[in-house]
Amino acid sequence: MGAVEYLASAPVKTTVQNVRAFEDGDKVVLQTVYNFAGAGEQVAFDVFRFDENGKIAEHWDNLAALAPANPSGHTQIDSPVEAADLEKTEENRAVVQNFLHDVMQGISMVYDTVHQVLAQGNMVLAISEGSFGGAPTSYYDLWRVEDGKIAEHWDVMETIADKATWQNENGKF
Numbered sequence: 001m002g003a004v005e006y007l008a009s010a011p012v013k014t015t016v017q018n019v020r021a022f023e024d025g026d027k028v029v030l031q032t033v034y035n036f037a038g039a040g041e042q043v044a045f046d047v048f049r050f051d052e053n054g055k056i057a058e059h060w061d062n063l064a065a066l067a068p069a070n071p072s073g074h075t076q077i078d079s080p081v082e083a084a085d086l087e088k089t090e091e092n093r094a095v096v097q098n099f100l101h102d103v104m105q106g107i108s109m110v111y112d113t114v115h116q117v118l119a120q121g122n123m124v125l126a127i128s129e130g131s132f133g134g135a136p137t138s139y140y141d142l143w144r145v146e147d148g149k150i151a152e153h154w155d156v157m158e159t160i161a162d163k164a165t166w167q168n169e170n171g172k173f
Contacts, residue, residue, distance in 0.1 A: 012038030020142070022083045022120035026050050029118050029125050031142060031154070033066060033077060041066035043076045045125060045140040045156055047118065060127065060173065062140040062156040079152050080144065083121035092145035093119040096126055099143075099150060108132070109157075111139065115173040122146060129160070129173060136160040138172050 007014050020031040030046045044063040051057040069075050085092070097117055104111050110130040118125045128139040138160050144152040160172050 007037055010037035019077045020081045020123065022118075022123050024089075024118040024120055027116075027118055029120075029123075029142075031077065034063070043156060045142065047116070047125070047127065058170070062127075062138055062158045064156045064158060076154055076156075083123040085145075086121040088145070089119045089121055091148065092122055092124050092143075093117050095145050095148060095150065096124040096141075096143045100126055100128065100141075109137070109139070113173075122151075127173065132157060132159075 014037055015035045017033040018030055019033060020029075022029050026049055028048045028050070030044075030048075032044050032046060033041055034044055035041045042063045043066050044061055047060045048056050049058040064076075067076060096119075097114070100111060100114055109132050111128045112130045114126055114128045116125075116127040118127075122145045124143045124145060126139070126141045126143070128141070129136070130139060131137055136159065138158050140156045140158075142154045143150050163171075
């Protein structure tokens with residue numbers, strides 16, 4: 001039974017809560033909370049690329065279990081949800097790209113390749129590849145930029161599956 005058939009026949013239906021959405025050219029970014037057939041809530045970043053006919057041509061995602069609030073009371077999905085400062089999109093994209101290159105290098109999380117940096121206004125999503133604890137890892141980092149500085153950050157890290165288990169030839173990125 002395929003995934004779609006399983007979800008359609010499950011006794012508990014899948015729920016979807018879109019938290020944030022923005023677009024960058026032919027791509028749309030969603031931050032979403034899913035509960036697939038009652039298996040537990042997961043927070044995800046989904047990126048869809050649309051073709052010239054407005055149809056979905058490609059899809060990338062990263063998912064992780066929805067965690068409880070941290071000690072300061074923040075969650076993986078709180079804070080402003082609407083993109084603002086649209087006139088600063090390129091400036092904010094550069095802030096995040098520079099931060100990834102200048103600051104995130106040399107820490108226990110290794111960022112080897114930044115595949116995409118998608119932005120609209122003050123919301124910037126970086127999709128990167130590297131390793132965490134020696135395991136190949138995909139990083140989806142969403143940043144909110146305010147006055148040229150990083151104000152907030154949300155992320156989903158996911159271990160990249162072994163290529164032998166892939167269900168397509170496109171890969172993770």
